[in-house]
Amino acid sequence: MKTMINVEHLTKQYQEVLAVDDLSFRVYEGEIVGLLGPNGSGKSTTINCLLSLLNFNNGTIELFDKKMKPDAYDLKAQIGVIFQEVAVFDELTVYENIDYFCGLYIKDQATRRQAIEEAIQLVGLEDYKKFYPKKLSGGLLRRLNIACGIAHRPKLIFLDEPTVAVDPQSRNHILNGIKQLRKNGATIIYTTHYMEEVEQLCDRVIILDKGKIIAMGTTDELKEKTQIEEKVIVEIHDLPLDELNKLKTLKNVDDVRYQAPHLIITYKSGKNNLIEMIEYLKQTPLHYTTIYSQRPTLNDVFLTLTGKELRD
Ligand SMILES: Nc1ncnc2c1ncn2[C@@H]1O[C@H](COP(=O)(O)OP(=O)(O)OP(=O)(O)O)[C@@H](O)[C@H]1O
Numbered sequence: 001m002k003t004m005i006n007v008e009h010l011t012k013q014y015q016e017v018l019a020v021d022d023l024s025f026r027v028y029e030g031e032i033v034g035l036l037g038p039n040g041s042g043k044s045t046t047i048n049c050l051l052s053l054l055n056f057n058n059g060t061i062e063l064f065d066k067k068m069k070p071d072a073y074d075l076k077a078q079i080g081v082i083f084q085e086v087a088v089f090d091e092l093t094v095y096e097n098i099d100y101f102c103g104l105y106i107k108d109q110a111t112r113r114q115a116i117e118e119a120i121q122l123v124g125l126e127d128y129k130k131f132y133p134k135k136l137s138g139g140l141l142r143r144l145n146i147a148c149g150i151a152h153r154p155k156l157i158f159l160d161e162p163t164v165a166v167d168p169q170s171r172n173h174i175l176n177g178i179k180q181l182r183k184n185g186a187t188i189i190y191t192t193h194y195m196e197e198v199e200q201l202c203d204r205v206i207i208l209d210k211g212k213i214i215a216m217g218t219t220d221e222l223k224e225k226t227q228i229e230e231k232v233i234v235e236i237h238d239l240p241l242d243e244l245n246k247l248k249t250l251k252n253v254d255d256v257r258y259q260a261p262h263l264i265i266t267y268k269s270g271k272n273n274l275i276e277m278i279e280y281l282k283q284t285p286l287h288y289t290t291i292y293s294q295r296p297t298l299n300d301v302f303l304t305l306t307g308k309e310l311r312d
Contacts, residue, residue: 002029003065004156004187005050010059012045012211019045021211023059029155032178032188034198037208038306043191046208047158050189051081063156077105080154080186084161086145088133094144095120095129098151105152119151122180124173139170146174150181157181157188163197175201195299205298209306223296226304229254232277234263235290243286250280261289 005027012020020042027033037043048054050061052070061068063075088097098116106112120126123143133141146162159178163171178201182188192198198205199219207215207222215222239258247256247265252273255266267273274293281288 003027004029004031004063005189006060006062006065007046007050008060010046010049010056010061012042012049012054012056014045019211020049020056023208023211023213025206025213025216027187027189029187030182030185031203032182032190032201034202034205035189035191035208036198036205036302041208042211043208044160045211047160047189047191051076051079051158077152078155080149080152080157082146082149082157082159082162084164086133086141088141088144088148090133093130093132094125094136094147097133097144098147101148102151115151115153118153119147122150122177123147124177137167137170139166142166143170143173143177146177150186153184155186157186159188159190161192162190163192163194195297195302199298207302207305214305215301219298219301222298222301226296226301229269230267230273230296231294232265232267232274233290233292233294234265234277234281234288235261236263236286236288237261239263239286243284246284251276263288 003026005025007026008024010020010023011018023042023046035043035046045054049056050063050068052068052072064078066072066075068075089100092100095116098119099112102112102115102119106115120129123146125140125143125147128136128140133144136144142162146159150157162174162178166174175197178188178190190198190202202219204216204218205222206213215225217225237260239260244256244258247253247263252267252269253265254268257264265277274291278291281291
């Protein structure tokens with residue numbers, strides 16, 4: 001597997017704040033890696049160091065197996081960066097904006113025209129090519145911002161919260177566009193506060209807290225590692241105390257709580273907990289209306305690891 005990013009012992013201090021503290025990680029070709037962390041955990045600082053927009057105190061950064069430096073223009077040509085703030089020219093149309101940014105890297109006109117059309121298609125702006133930015137909704141503007149950042153077909157793409165405050169239609173276009181970019185071979189670093197997006201998109205996740213990596217892996221690995229339990233929830237209108245106590249003695253059961261009408265059974269581990277509970281309940285006089293299993297989400301993992309919600 002080709003290494004696209006190799007960070008070793010990256011440390012960045014702003015006066016008295018240690019923003020990034022001895023960070024080491026790799027990103028491989030074709031991955032979408034989610035960079036997550038509470039506010040102030042060091043995500044932007046890390047990305048700015050990776051892009052050589054910031055000096056750092058210690059460590060090494062290699063992109064495409066080469067040392068990243070402020071004047072490494074050959075490397076920069078292969079990178080696409082989409083920041084949260086929309087940065088386009090109001091006096092240029094959608095097409096002209098994309099043409100401008102793409103033209104910084106692709107000089108051949110025919111190749112560029114094709115690249116622009118691909119970018120427009122990727123974010124679904126076909127009907128807006130002649131529009132000026134001021135006439136676009138917030139979601140369409142974000143899509144234009146992305147098209148400007150990826151039209152030159154970069155191999156490595158940084159996306160900083162591309163779906164914040166966009167309408168559902170634009171959000172779908174953006175997420176599908178990102179999947180398409182990966183299919184086309186790009187490697188993507190993605191920061192977001194939306195856990196559902198991470199579960200849907202990211203091959204791996206790096207969780208930062210106070211400038212350190214506190215967890216790294218696939219979402220399944222992180223769920224396994226944090227050992228968050230499965231919960232089976234039963235809606236039941238009457239639960240005698242002796243039945244409640246019996247439930248506590250069942251295999252794998254860690255905790256049983258009843259807050260009428262919800263009976264919440266927390267399991268330490270084990271497979272088939274839901275099926276076994278349904279079988280068990282059949283043998284009791286208990287009548288329930290609904291039963292379902294709640295598997296841990298990435299949000300649970302995050303909360304367990306950092307003690308904070310990803311979204312404040
Ligand atoms: N220019 C700066 N001068 C001093 N301290 C800074 C500067 N930029 C960031 N910091 C501090 O460094 C730490 C990391 O900030 P950073 O912006 O990298 O975090 P983040 O994870 O990107 O946060 P957010 O999710 O809010 O964007 C924070 O404590 C922040 O206050």
